[in-house]
Amino acid sequence: MHDLRTILAATDLSALARHAVARASLIAAESGARLSLQHVVNVGAFDALRHLLDADSKNLEQKLLDEVRGEVQTLAGEIGQRHGVSPDVHLVVGSVQREIGSHADAIDADLLVLGARGAGFVRELLVGSTTERVLRTSRRPLLVVKQMAHETYRRVLLPVDFSARSVEALTLAQAVAPQAEYVLLHAFEVPFEGKLRYAGVEESELASLRVHAKRDATAKMNELVAASGVDEHRVRRLVIHGEATMQILAQEQEQDCDLIVIGKRGVGLVEELLLGSVTKHVLAQSATDVLVIDGSAA
Structure with missing residues (x-):
């Protein structure tokens, strides 16, 4: 830790x-x-x-x-x-x-x-x-x-993308909130899902792609927990289909979290130059405290 x-x-x-x-x-x-x-x-x-x-x-x-x-x-x-x-x-x-x-x-x-x-x-x-x-x-x-x-943090929401930054975020969360429960959230979308639907791909095929994407993300989530060394009994794993910002804000409320730990930047060039758009929206719209990590080494 x-x-x-x-x-x-x-x-x-x-x-x-x-x-x-x-x-x-x-x-x-x-x-x-x-x-x-x-x-x-x-x-x-x-x-x-x-x-x-x-x-x-x-x-x-x-x-x-x-x-x-x-x-x-x-x-x-x-x-x-x-x-x-x-x-x-x-x-x-x-x-x-x-x-x-x-x-x-x-x-x-x-x-x-x-x-x-x-x-x-x-x-x-x-x-x-x-x-x-x-x-x-x-x-x-x-x-x-x-x-x-009023009290030490009880439940921490960590949006993760399975990069080294995600391990860093979970490690830091344990230092800042050592007694808390950790809710790991991965919000995923099938690449080009909207364009595929517009191109006439059947909904059943898209659903199959989502199942495969969720299975892959779940396996990576388990690897992340193992790599972090956190007590598995204090971790909730959420793999949800949907846009990241919307899911983070929804789960903040649904899981009754009092802290969000999130990376400063996204993965694109523009995101690297600016404060990431997801992070900016979470900072602006969330009700809870937000811990932002840089993750430059990731």
């Missing part, structure tokens, strides 16, 4: 970001990982404030930084009391995305934890939020938190 040694939780001190910090604390407490709590004062806003202030206003700038530092340290103290975790506190003025990436590299974080954007997350994904920018640029696993963290 992959061990979590260091977790970085970045917060802007909003309510949604506090949910992310609470989740990071739960994971750190369960895994024994070191937790680093980071707040970045946006350099653009800080420079704008300096422009409005007099040249002799350095004291006010320092007071503002001290106020922010006090809030972050108060949050760290609350974490300690509630979860028994004593996080490192890192406060810096700079570019939010750049500073998160730099600090993650400096501490060699095994997991980044950030909050989503609530009801505005779809819009934020389209215009480019901090979370999405970090998702696009970071090679480290990123947990996007949407829910209040």
Whole structure:
């Protein structure tokens, strides 16, 4: 099993970001990982404030930084009391995305934890939020938190394509949610099924192709479970015919999952250049937390 040694939780001190910090604390407490709590004062806003202030206003700038530092340290103290975790506190003025990436590299974080954007997350994904920018640029696993963290994760949904990335996802899921049940989902479609139907292929022949595809996927699913070393009694296997995004969102609800673990990119050239379309839709439309892995080595 992959061990979590260091977790970085970045917060802007909003309510949604506090949910992310609470989740990071739960994971750190369960895994024994070191937790680093980071707040970045946006350099653009800080420079704008300096422009409005007099040249002799350095004291006010320092007071503002001290106020922010006090809030972050108060949050760290609350974490300690509630979860028994004593996080490192890192406060810096700079570019939010750049500073998160730099600090993650400096501490060699095994997991980044950030909050989503609530009801505005779809819009934020389209215009480019901090979370999405970090998702696009970071090679480290990123947990996007949407829910209040009441307890450790109970049931994890893992869409799999049987690549090395799928093994990596299941291994990481065991580190982040070691007590959970794992629901492995493979959504498949017969290649060119629509065109075959349009070309006059009989429905019985298409059904036969689906049976063969499902049998092949089931065998690969069993191989994946064996390769991961996970306790088979804690794994559900689902091989379902249908479009991936629709099936992931449907099974999230049907299986009552509280975390989805998914790869960042698809298998096509465009998908490799951009945040994968399936991943983007799952991030935007799912109700649960989403752990995104890069899988670059896959």
